[in-house]
Amino acid sequence: MTLVTGQRIPVSLGERSYEIVLEPGSSRTLGDRLKPLIHTGKIGIITDRHVARHYLKPTVESLRQAGLDPVSIVLPPGERTKTLATVARILDVLATHRFERRSMLLALGGGVIGDLAGFAASVYQRGIPYVQVPTTLVAQVDSSVGGKTGVDHRLGKNLIGAFHQPKGVIIDPFMLHTLPRREWIAGLAEVIKYGIIADEDLFSFLEASMPELLKLDAQAVMRAVARSCEIKAEVVAEDEKESDRRRILNYGHTIGHALESLGGYRRLIHGEAVGIGLVAEADLAVHLGICGKDVATRIRRLVQAAGLPDQLPSRTSFGALWGAMQHDKKVVGGNVIGVWPVRLGEVVIRPLAQEACAAWFRTLGSPSQRRKPAMRKT
Numbered sequence: 060m061t062l063v064t065g066q067r068i069p070v071s072l073g074e075r076s077y078e079i080v081l082e083p084g085s086s087r088t089l090g091d092r093l094k095p096l097i098h099t100g101k102i103g104i105i106t107d108r109h110v111a112r113h114y115l116k117p118t119v120e121s122l123r124q125a126g127l128d129p130v131s132i133v134l135p136p137g138e139r140t141k142t143l144a145t146v147a148r149i150l151d152v153l154a155t156h157r158f159e160r161r162s163m164l165l166a167l168g169g170g171v172i173g174d175l176a177g178f179a180a181s182v183y184q185r186g187i188p189y190v191q192v193p194t195t196l197v198a199q200v201d202s203s204v205g206g207k208t209g210v211d212h213r214l215g216k217n218l219i220g221a222f223h224q225p226k227g228v229i230i231d232p233f234m235l236h237t238l239p240r241r242e243w244i245a246g247l248a249e250v251i252k253y254g255i256i257a258d259e260d261l262f263s264f265l266e267a268s269m270p271e272l273l274k275l276d277a278q279a280v281m282r283a284v285a286r287s288c289e290i291k292a293e294v295v296a297e298d299e300k301e302s303d304r305r306r307i308l309n310y311g312h313t314i315g316h317a318l319e320s321l322g323g324y325r326r327l328i329h330g331e332a333v334g335i336g337l338v339a340e341a342d343l344a345v346h347l348g349i350c351g352k353d354v355a356t357r358i359r360r361l362v363q364a365a366g367l368p369d370q371l372p373s374r375t376s377f378g379a380l381w382g383a384m385q386h387d388k389k390v391v392g393g394n395v396i397g398v399w400p401v402r403l404g405e406v407v408i409r410p411l412a413q414e415a416c417a418a419w420f421r422t423l424g425s426p427s428q429r430r431k432p433a434m435r436k437t
């Protein structure tokens with residue numbers, strides 16, 4: 060068996076700098092790893108029921124062995140938990156247990172838990188430290204890094220939030236073995252995104268190694284997660300609060316977010332919607348004359364190879380799609396600010412006018428001509 064060693068990736072943000080520790084098995088020694096980052100013994104573990112079933116007990120034991128005093132808050136799993144009401148519930152527990160300014164939170168879970176715990180940490184006593192221990196592929200390569208925290212509002216996803224950087228991110232790729240297959244594949248959409256926006260070598264590696272990745276081969280997973288984290292860390296370091304460069308991370312998400320919301324966040328999970336978005340936005344870029352057809356073809360093939368859907372759902376109308384795209388935070392003067400591939404590994408940011416988008420949409424044919432999204436492999 061080949062030994063897969065760990066890696067440390069810096070996120071350079073001046074006094075808010077921290078490290079991503081990527082190491083197989085690292086979750087089993089969390090207590091020792093957190094001790095240097097912590098000022099008081101008290102630590103709140105925020106997690107959900109699915110994650111708790113596999114990882115809460117060893118986490119609590121590891122923290123206790125390191126002399127820490129963990130308090131566990133186990134929430135219902137899923138996006139519907141990502142609300143202000145849940146934050147209020149977390150804050151109640153923290154106040155009841157007399158958490159102080161120097162006490163810490165630990166987000167043990169996927170993006171929902173990371174966003175919730177980070178937001179609770181940002182407001183409790185005007186900000187307490189927290190650490191991310193991401194357990195989904197989406198969280199390991201995306202949501203745990205960068206300090207965007209928040210909750211959903213009835214009128215919009217992630218409408219309420221704050222920038223609050225964690226003190227550290229500890230990634231154990233072994234934790235991905237218990238992830239449901241659908242969630243694993245959804246996370247691959249974000250990894251493919253990094254190849255498209257910043258690294259043709261990563262994209263080629265994914266083309267060559269998709270069968271290994273789908274089998275969770277340890278070497279392939281390490282390489283994909285590490286390179287994704289490096290790219291996210293670089294982009295965040297250049298533009299912490301998303302004034303410009305950080306927008307490139309939204310590639311595939313303009314259409315992806317719109318489809319997610321049109322499906323009521325139930326029909327397509329985030330990564331699946333992003334998979335369709337990666338393909339559709341590349342196709343749009345070809346239509347707009349920004350990239351060649353070869354680029355869009357390679358993107359579509361890789362998305363298909365991952366087992367992600369690659370077609371707009373057949374019921375999607377242009378009016379509904381454009382309307383949903385308008386709800387995105389990245390809209391200026393009615394134009395959607397899009398991210399477009401020029402070639403693999405390089406993107407540009409340009410506004411998209413309604414008429415241009417409508418003309419592209421007409422090239423797709425009528426809804427009945429479009430076939431349904433590819434069946435997911437189970």
Ligand SMILES: NC(=O)c1ccc[n+]([C@@H]2O[C@H](COP(=O)([O-])OP(=O)(O)OC[C@H]3O[C@@H](n4cnc5c(N)ncnc54)[C@H](O)[C@@H]3O)[C@@H](O)[C@H]2O)c1
Pocket residue numbers: 107108109110113136137138141168169170171172174194195196197198201202203204205206207208217234235236237238239242329
């Ligand atoms: N802050 C950011 O920058 C950022 C970036 C991307 C996404 N997000 C947010 O992340 C959320 C989506 O995150 P997600 O895809 O991780 O979803 P999630 O947190 O809902 O997790 C998906 C499912 O997997 C389960 N699960 C998690 N880890 C597991 C494991 N190791 N074994 C078994 N089951 C496990 C969860 O209980 C849940 O049922 C969305 O709310 C999105 O807005 C935030």
Ligand SMILES: [Zn+2]
Pocket residue numbers: 201249312329333
């Ligand atoms: Zn995403």
